[in-house]
Amino acid sequence: MLKRRCSLVLTVIMIVLLAAAPTFAKTKITYWHQWTGQWTKVLEDIAQMFNESQDEIEVTAVVVPENFRERLMSSAAVGDMPDVVSLTGDGNLYMAERGLFHAIDKLMGEDEWKRFQEWALPVVWEVNDWKGHVWALTPYIDCHTLYYNKHFFSEAGLDPEAPPLTIDELDAHAEKLTRYDARGNIDVIGFYPSAGVTYWGTVFGGDLVDDRGAPSFHKDPKMLEAMEWIASYSHKYDVTKLVAFEAGISEERAGALDPFISGKIAMQQQGQWVIINLANYTGDDFSYGLAPHSPTPPGGRKGGTLVRSAYGALAVPKGSKNPEAALEFIKFWIGYGYEAQRAKIFEWGAWMPLDRAQKIWEEPTTVQYLNMFPQFAAFRDVLNMQSWAVMQSPVDSFLFDRIGAANDYARLLEKDPAKALEDAAADVMKEFDRINR
Amino acid sequence: MSEGVKVMHHQKTTSRVLNHLVLIFFAALFALPLFWLISTSLKPNTEIFVFPPKWIPSQVFWGHYKTAIQFIPFFRYLSNTILICASSVLGSVISASLVAYGFSRIAWPERDAIFVVVIATMMIPFAVTMIPMFVVFNKLRWINTFKPLVAPTYFGPAFYVFLLRQFFMTIPLELSDAARIDGASEFFIYRAIVLPLARPALAVVALFQFIGSWNDFLGPLIYLRSTEKYTLALGLQQFRSALLTEWGGLMAASTLVTLPIVILFFFTQRTFIQGISLTGIKG
Amino acid sequence: MASAAVKKRRIQGLLFISPWLIxxxxxxxxxxxxxIYYSMTAYDVISPPEFIGLENYVNMAEDPLVRKALYNTFYYAVFAIPLSTIWxxxxxxxxxxxxRGMTLYRTLFYIPSIVPVVASSMVWLWLLNPQYGIINGLIYLFFNHPGPGWFADPKLSKMSLVFMSLWGIGQTALIYLASLQDVPESLYESADLDGATTLQKVIHITVPMISPVILFNVIMGLIGTFQYFTQAxxxxxxxxxxxxxxxxxxLYNNAFNFFKMGYASAMAxxxxxxxxxxxxxTFKASSRFVYYGGETR
Structure with a gap:
């Protein structure tokens, strides 16, 4: 009896030890991201897939939905940093300049860094390349092009197979597609430049800042052209009506209430992830097309990829206890050395493959996925055509705040476009001079 | 004569009906957003954004309530909020009554001069102390704990001290003197004589503090870091993101957050108003 | 002679107020x-504060956004404080x-003060939605004219927020209500004998009698208005x-988004x-209007 109990206890101890052994050996790291709601689960799945891919590192994904940067700053002050973060919001370069993050290139070592640069698309690091070092890598980039509702095209007598490719064509189409309701409100809008001057200015071929990160948008004729174009919509459609329309739809960019799905917008410039949303929330009677590239004026940037470090770039804080392990997870997220898993990640979240050789596109998972959603091919072309990074600036949080305000002033016809840009630039320049003194 | 009484009676009825009509009109106006909140929380997604607006859902849809408690860890946030509220209420009631006692029931020379300072502190905007306080709490390693939200209530919040002092002043001093002659200590007088008499005023402090903590947004926003420590006020904000606003879920969660307090107020408002009245804020 | 007793009472008094003192x-x-110190530094929380004298204050004088923010705040205060007092x-x-049924009425009126700001903000954004909101729906119904843009219109956005604040009047109204119950009935009765109208009674009896409470609420409103943050x-x-x-x-943006804690302190x-x-x-002006006669209770 006693013997039996003893052996039972021994067995239990053995089992516990065996089960615990690999856990003890694993390096544990924490990963902060901002994906709320249903996405939290997807990020957890990604972490789990990484944990299963090897047996040395165990990553825990933590969602930090609100006031990400403040949290990071105070964690830095308290000295309790996560091992790896998806940076959210602006102000990242400012923190990087003050030595909050490891230089990724140094962490990788010269040889591997070289190999990585040969493997990945330049946008992955370019957006976070500052004064010779890279302080973060971007795991997902958004490709944009024009989505258009074929049904509306036919009704307006437009060729549903010929989307607009220039700004002039876009404007003309938009006018034909716009409809008003009995109250005189805009019921369906053909198109309107909701993305603002940061985005469209770049598409028009302009730049926000110079190499030092000082504001240059007020001196850039392309930026002004874009700003004037945005304001032209407020003139053409009556700013009150346009604002009213916008306030009714602007919140919803995903889910069943997406205005493109509910038939409130006939053409919209959007990213690749919308494909999934459209598949989930529309029936067979909804037919849409994708322009081969975003509408651009002469001299504009035809491709549709815009990258900003604010959109989730992965960095390793200096406070990380295991920077090596953190780096491994970053490589995993991007797919460097983990092509098969990255194909899965593409499938889970429509996050485009980032390898130059496009091997991930050939993975069985991706091929199968593309059979289901052939529309992604259009975005692959967009990605191959051109991609660019919005230039960096150490005052970017203030810069984007002010350029957002400038966009408002011009859009609402409160200020002349040139004046709006100049005022914003003057404010930002002051700030730039202050921190560079 | 009887004719005159009749007319007067008639007039009274008319004015009573009129009073009710006016009250109902304005009450409806005030309750409209709550009504809209509840009604939207029960609408299927397809009816949330329609024109003309649907006042009453065509069919009752409970799905948003499921979203409300699943989209955010609702019950965890609820228990965090209740914990913060309860500890703050306790802190405010105990500390403010003690301090108010010292400012009203004991005569000492510098008392009134120091009380002026209490009133002056109410004038200091939160923003002035917010940043240094953040630094202090950071040094104390209190960031990401409930302490910065709760601890200050244990040190006599000025507004409540003011309220309670005004009330304590109205309690006849003879009561204390009689007790003192019997050899009672000041603390005994505070606990056994003043506190029982001050019950309605303490209820006011408790309710103001409770609602204040329940709805506090800026405090938790600044001091709480990890999601599992969030309060409901912060949790509600999570229904909005750059990508998507879960309108239905947000409305359902808001209803769940609001209703308990509405019910609480309904049953306690008499004490509440009596309490404010007795404290005589008129200063 | 009396000093021993005074000393004792002082110690007791200090003991009782010690929580507040600490x-x-x-x-x-x-x-x-x-x-004060931080307001004279460049401080970003990440790196240690660096002393820069009065520079923050000088910058503030030249900052167009400080001027804009002050203008907006005063604009809001000028409408919100008087309107909320009267209302x-x-x-x-x-x-x-x-x-009869006053308990229910009072609860309904108080509801907006209870609804969490996050929730009531959402409801209001929705109610005042230019195209789909109820308010503009009603405007169209009665006037056959599309309503304004409310929060989306820079000319009306502040007034929209003032509206919202009037709706949340419950807490203030409750304090007024309590004070109304202290106004002696006899005053109204004698006014009735003189044949005063309701309006006359309100202006000549009620308002003077509750004037200390009005002052209290105006000052609280002043303090609150200048710190107006959450809804915006x-x-x-x-x-x-x-x-x-x-x-x-x-101020908040400077402190937490633009890495300018020092500047934010100066602003504070x-x-x-x-x-x-x-x-x-306000205190000075009030001495002529506020009636302190009934304070002995």
């Missing part, structure tokens, strides 16, 4: 004074009527076109001075 030193005085008294008078932060984020960039919001000091001066002026 809290004052730790959570008020220390932060208050150290914010608060009106609501209190309504809730002081002697009719949640609903408008300062927009459109900076039209709801209130002082406290810009200016805010304190403004509130202090406004309060002092």
């Amino acid at each position: 809290g004052f030193l730790a959570f008020t005085l220390y932060p208050f004074i150290s914010s 608060g008294i009106c609501v209190a008078l309504l809730l002081n009527l002697k009719v 932060y949640i609903m408008t984020g300062g927009g459109p076109a900076d039209s709801t960039l209130f002082y406290a919001l810009y 000091w200016l805010m304190f001075l403004v509130i202090f001066v406004m309060t002092a002026l």
Whole structure:
């Protein structure tokens, strides 16, 4: 009896030890991201897939939905940093300049860094390349092009197979597609430049800042052209009506209430992830097309990829206890050395493959996925055509705040476009001079 | 004569009906957003954004309530909020009554001069102390704990001290003197004589503090870091993101957050108003 | 001679107020004074503060956004404080009527003060939605004209927020209500004998009798208005076109978004001075209007 109990206890101890052994050996790291709601689960799945891919590192994904940067700053002050973060919001370069993050290139070592640069698309690091070092890598980039509702095209007598490719064509189409309701409100809008001057200015071929990160948008004729174009919509459609329309739809960019799905917008410039949303929330009677590239004026940037470090770039804080392990997870997220898993990640979240050789596109998972959603091919072309990074600036949080305000002033016809840009630039320049003194 | 009484009676009825009509009109106006909140929380997604607006859902849809408690860890946030509220209420009631006692029931020379300072502190905007306080709490390693939200209530919040002092002043001093002659200590007088008499005023402090903590947004926003420590006020904000606003879920969660307090107020408002009245804020 | 007794009472008094005293030193005085120091530094929380003298104050004088934020805040205050005073008294008078079911009425009126700001903000954004909101729906129904853009219109966004604040009058109205119940019935009765109308009674009896409470609420309103933050932060984020960039919001942005804690501290000091001066002026002006006759209870 006693013997039996003893052996039972021994067995239990053995089992516990065996089960615990690999856990003890694993390096544990924490990963902060901002994906709320249903996405939290997807990020957890990604972490789990990484944990299963090897047996040395165990990553825990933590969602930090609100006031990400403040949290990071105070964690830095308290000295309790996560091992790896998806940076959210602006102000990242400012923190990087003050030595909050490891230089990724140094962490990788010269040889591997070289190999990585040969493997990945330049946008992955370019957006976070500052004064010779890279302080973060971007795991997902958004490709944009024009989505258009074929049904509306036919009704307006437009060729549903010929989307607009220039700004002039876009404007003309938009006018034909716009409809008003009995109250005189805009019921369906053909198109309107909701993305603002940061985005469209770049598409028009302009730049926000110079190499030092000082504001240059007020001196850039392309930026002004874009700003004037945005304001032209407020003139053409009556700013009150346009604002009213916008306030009714602007919140919803995903889910069943997406205005493109509910038939409130006939053409919209959007990213690749919308494909999934459209598949989930529309029936067979909804037919849409994708322009081969975003509408651009002469001299504009035809491709549709815009990258900003604010959109989730992965960095390793200096406070990380295991920077090596953190780096491994970053490589995993991007797919460097983990092509098969990255194909899965593409499938889970429509996050485009980032390898130059496009091997991930050939993975069985991706091929199968593309059979289901052939529309992604259009975005692959967009990605191959051109991609660019919005230039960096150490005052970017203030810069984007002010350029957002400038966009408002011009859009609402409160200020002349040139004046709006100049005022914003003057404010930002002051700030730039202050921190560079 | 009887004719005159009749007319007067008639007039009274008319004015009573009129009073009710006016009250109902304005009450409806005030309750409209709550009504809209509840009604939207029960609408299927397809009816949330329609024109003309649907006042009453065509069919009752409970799905948003499921979203409300699943989209955010609702019950965890609820228990965090209740914990913060309860500890703050306790802190405010105990500390403010003690301090108010010292400012009203004991005569000492510098008392009134120091009380002026209490009133002056109410004038200091939160923003002035917010940043240094953040630094202090950071040094104390209190960031990401409930302490910065709760601890200050244990040190006599000025507004409540003011309220309670005004009330304590109205309690006849003879009561204390009689007790003192019997050899009672000041603390005994505070606990056994003043506190029982001050019950309605303490209820006011408790309710103001409770609602204040329940709805506090800026405090938790600044001091709480990890999601599992969030309060409901912060949790509600999570229904909005750059990508998507879960309108239905947000409305359902808001209803769940609001209703308990509405019910609480309904049953306690008499004490509440009596309490404010007795404290005589008129200063 | 009496000094022993005085000493004892002083010690007892100090003991009782000691929680406040400690809290004052730790959570008020220390932060208050150290914010003077921070206001004279360049401080971003990440790196240690660097002393720069009065530079923040000089920059503030030249900052167009500080001017804009001050303008917005004063604009809001000029409408919100008087309107909420009048409206608060009106609501209190309504809730002081002697009719059946008053408990329910009072609860309904108080509801907006209970609804979490996050939730009520959402409801209001929705109610005042230019195209789909109920308010504009009603405007169209009655006037056959499309309503304005409300929060989306820089000319109306501040007024929309004022509207919202009037709706949340419950707490203030409740304090007025309590004070109304202290006005002696006899005063109204003698006025009735003189044949006074309701309006006359309100103006000549009620308002003077509750004037200390009005002062209290106006000052509380003043303090609250200059710190107005939450609704703007949640609903408008300062927009459109900076039209709801209130002082406290810009201060918050500087502290937590633009890495300028030092500058934010300087801004906070200016805010304190403004509130202090406004309060002092209000007190001074009030001495002529406020009636302190009934304070012995």
